Amino acid sequence: MPDIVEIKNMSKRFGPTVALDDVSLSACSGEVLGLIGENGSGKSTATSIYAGMQKCDEGTMLFKGQPWNPLSMNDALAKGVGMIVQENGTVPGISAAENIFLGETAEFTNGLFVNRKKMIEKAQNALDRIGADHINAALPAGALDFQDRKLVEIARVMEKNPDVLVVDETTTALSQKGRDIIYRIMEEMKNAGKTVIFISHDLDEIMNRCDRLTVLRDGKIIRTFNSDEFEEGAIKAAMIGRELSGSYYRDDYEEETESETVLTAEHLNLTDQLIDFSMEVRKGEILGIGGLSHCGMHTLGKVLFAAEKAESGTIKVHDHTYENEAAAMKEGIGYVAKDRDTESLVLEASIKDNIAIAGLDRIAVKKHFIFRKNENRYVDEQVASLSIKCNDSSQYVSTLSGGNKQKVAFGKWMGRDSQILILDCPTRGVDIGVKQSMYQLMYRMKQEGKSIILISEEMAELIGMSDRLLIMKDGRLQKELKRSRELSEADVIEYMI
Amino acid sequence: MKNKSKNISAKLMEAAPVAGLVILLGIFLAIAAAKNVNIPYSFKNIVNQSIITMIVATGAIYIYTLGAFDISLGASMCVSALVGAMAYNATQSVVVMLLVCVGCAVLISLTSSVLASVFNLPVFVTTIAMLSLLNALSLVLIRVNGTGDVIQVPAMAVMKLNTVWFKLLVMAAFTALCVLTFNYMKLGRQQKFTGGNPLCAKLSGLNAKKLSIIGFMMAGLGVGLGAFLTITYAPTLSRNTASSVGMDVIISIVFGGMPVSGGARSKIHAAIVGALSMTLLSQIMLMLNLDSGISQMIKAVIFLAVVYVSMFSSRKTILPR
Numbered sequence: 001m002p003d004i005v006e007i008k009n010m011s012k013r014f015g016p017t018v019a020l021d022d023v024s025l026s027a028c029s030g031e032v033l034g035l036i037g038e039n040g041s042g043k044s045t046a047t048s049i050y051a052g053m054q055k056c057d058e059g060t061m062l063f064k065g066q067p068w069n070p071l072s073m074n075d076a077l078a079k080g081v082g083m084i085v086q087e088n089g090t091v092p093g094i095s096a097a098e099n100i101f102l103g104e105t106a107e108f109t110n111g112l113f114v115n116r117k118k119m120i121e122k123a124q125n126a127l128d129r130i131g132a133d134h135i136n137a138a139l140p141a142g143a144l145d146f147q148d149r150k151l152v153e154i155a156r157v158m159e160k161n162p163d164v165l166v167v168d169e170t171t172t173a174l175s176q177k178g179r180d181i182i183y184r185i186m187e188e189m190k191n192a193g194k195t196v197i198f199i200s201h202d203l204d205e206i207m208n209r210c211d212r213l214t215v216l217r218d219g220k221i222i223r224t225f226n227s228d229e230f231e232e233g234a235i236k237a238a239m240i241g242r243e244l245s246g247s248y249y250r251d252d253y254e255e256e257t258e259s260e261t262v263l264t265a266e267h268l269n270l271t272d273q274l275i276d277f278s279m280e281v282r283k284g285e286i287l288g289i290g291g292l293s294h295c296g297m298h299t300l301g302k303v304l305f306a307a308e309k310a311e312s313g314t315i316k317v318h319d320h321t322y323e324n325e326a327a328a329m330k331e332g333i334g335y336v337a338k339d340r341d342t343e344s345l346v347l348e349a350s351i352k353d354n355i356a357i358a359g360l361d362r363i364a365v366k367k368h369f370i371f372r373k374n375e376n377r378y379v380d381e382q383v384a385s386l387s388i389k390c391n392d393s394s395q396y397v398s399t400l401s402g403g404n405k406q407k408v409a410f411g412k413w414m415g416r417d418s419q420i421l422i423l424d425c426p427t428r429g430v431d432i433g434v435k436q437s438m439y440q441l442m443y444r445m446k447q448e449g450k451s452i453i454l455i456s457e458e459m460a461e462l463i464g465m466s467d468r469l470l471i472m473k474d475g476r477l478q479k480e481l482k483r484s485r486e487l488s489e490a491d492v493i494e495y496m497i
Numbered sequence: 498m499k500n501k502s503k504n505i506s507a508k509l510m511e512a513a514p515v516a517g518l519v520i521l522l523g524i525f526l527a528i529a530a531a532k533n534v535n536i537p538y539s540f541k542n543i544v545n546q547s548i549i550t551m552i553v554a555t556g557a558i559y560i561y562t563l564g565a566f567d568i569s570l571g572a573s574m575c576v577s578a579l580v581g582a583m584a585y586n587a588t589q590s591v592v593v594m595l596l597v598c599v600g601c602a603v604l605i606s607l608t609s610s611v612l613a614s615v616f617n618l619p620v621f622v623t624t625i626a627m628l629s630l631l632n633a634l635s636l637v638l639i640r641v642n643g644t645g646d647v648i649q650v651p652a653m654a655v656m657k658l659n660t661v662w663f664k665l666l667v668m669a670a671f672t673a674l675c676v677l678t679f680n681y682m683k684l685g686r687q688q689k690f691t692g693g694n695p696l697c698a699k700l701s702g703l704n705a706k707k708l709s710i711i712g713f714m715m716a717g718l719g720v721g722l723g724a725f726l727t728i729t730y731a732p733t734l735s736r737n738t739a740s741s742v743g744m745d746v747i748i749s750i751v752f753g754g755m756p757v758s759g760g761a762r763s764k765i766h767a768a769i770v771g772a773l774s775m776t777l778l779s780q781i782m783l784m785l786n787l788d789s790g791i792s793q794m795i796k797a798v799i800f801l802a803v804v805y806v807s808m809f810s811s812r813k814t815i816l817p818r
Contacts, residue, residue: 325700325701326702337700342694342697343700344700345697346690346693346761348762349689349761353689353690353693356686357690357701358701364683368684370681370686371681412701
């Protein structure tokens, strides 16, 4: 098969840092090439250069054997190379249709005016074609949830029928339905003799979907595995440069949680997201909440933190009710949101600002005064205990890798010693090394008597970490499952669907 | 290393406004020396011209930090000064005049922010409405209580306060209060965080409405002090009093390196640096005998350049991942 994508000796520096060091890779027609590596290994940098997002410092690129130097992402897409980015790639203030035809509204003009009806119809067709027919193309993108915004982005790229598709850590943001859409698109492209470059931290997923797998570390190509060489241990070792020691998930099954109930929710109702939902959380328990993406579990997280109000029902912590986020925090609750960059962090603020903000009441002297020394001590403790990779705590969060950003979001609540932590998809978009350290952290918190409500779309994570697992479907509690060696993904899926 | 270089470049960007001020000061001194200008007298002029803008802009930092914008500051100052002057004429007390100026400005600011909170409107929208209302109110006040087109306070009554040292004292006290609350109290941290990402701030337990109201109160305090100093400087007040303050405040804040979007990079000293830079620039152009039209154009070009550079540097820090 001829090579469609060729990158030769590509280097890229950001200041003195070498993000890509003499990287060469290729992908041929009818192939799904996987790229894997820790956060900051250079996967996104290499592919984003190929997709026209930024320029390389050195090296050459070829597309179908011809020199390839796209001026922008739109230029690359128009010429046949599309990319779906990891984080939000839609404009919130305009409709899904306008997002799909961003910069191309001239196509729908009759003289001076844009024919919105025609544009919405065509956008709806694009959404229907990828299997996202539940999305109304006329709705503003900001009114859609994270998954649907991602699907809008996919529709925008697929509308151009690209020859090369780069999927950059997109699947972690999607439910099984969303993932199935991407997998189908990848399969169809492969069968049509096109090329897919697939970036993911999910090793099972990437081994199942790719024909070859290239591992990057610190901006260098470490090794390329052919499908017959795929072996989990070898790939992990290539990724992190060492063998992973210790358990990935917790390995205890016999340990009983304490009987003391710390949080009780009774008969919660909120439109179709929560229907007569009741639950309790015990001290020192990791309570998993799973289900399909729209089952109501993400809304439940917000309701438990009082960020959204239930229409009826009660939530109590140690018999105290609470009305808003500040009151929830006083009751010892912390909340790490799913949409990290928009809900959990201020990207253009420092690590210090982000970690300290939830703990100002603990740092403040005489309730109001903040002294730099106290603040630094408070923040530095979290930076050290979470091993956040940074120069110092004044570094902007926007400059951190995904895993380190997530650690900052954790640090916000760890610092104030939250006794009940609601974690909504806490390991989304982080590499296996960081994932493992987060699981270890959760387990450590459990052993310290803290309670964790783990909301996740990753079944392996839920099964591997939870003491109890609540499965939700259409806003209702479908099943409660206890921790057991025998519990399998098939057992869980049965109640989700 | 990549992050280190970004941090260094961010720090350089932060230092740029102060460096700009120092350069302007150098140019000013060089031209003044070459043209035999009385430098102490010129400095006194600069302080007189810039101090009110400095005070109002320092208070307005609290609004801008939240990513909000108040277009009615000049009109608010005009009404506060008129009401303050009326209070003096009724009581012959400078203290009452000061209290009324401050009280009136804080009340106007609170009205803007509370209206925005109650009706869930962007604050900017309510300040547009307040601008019209306050302009109308100043006309009514002058018509009912004034002499001709003005309201006057006897010059003798405020003459003693019209000194550079008194103005510097007022500014120092207000700046100290702002530096304390903004840099060394929870309030400043919460304001910056809310300006950076209101949704994340809400999910971190912060009350944006309460912070907005406090921010507007601080801005009102600055406007009130500005109104009081305006009376001491020019005790004959008309509908045009403080008419340029609103725009001067915006330009000063941007010149001082304050990001237009607010957030974590907001800083109190931006107002002082910006107001001084702007006044120095005006003085330099005056000394060079530039036509006022050309001076305005130069200012506009510099304003656009400053905004472009600050936004460009911000974009550069966001894009690479």
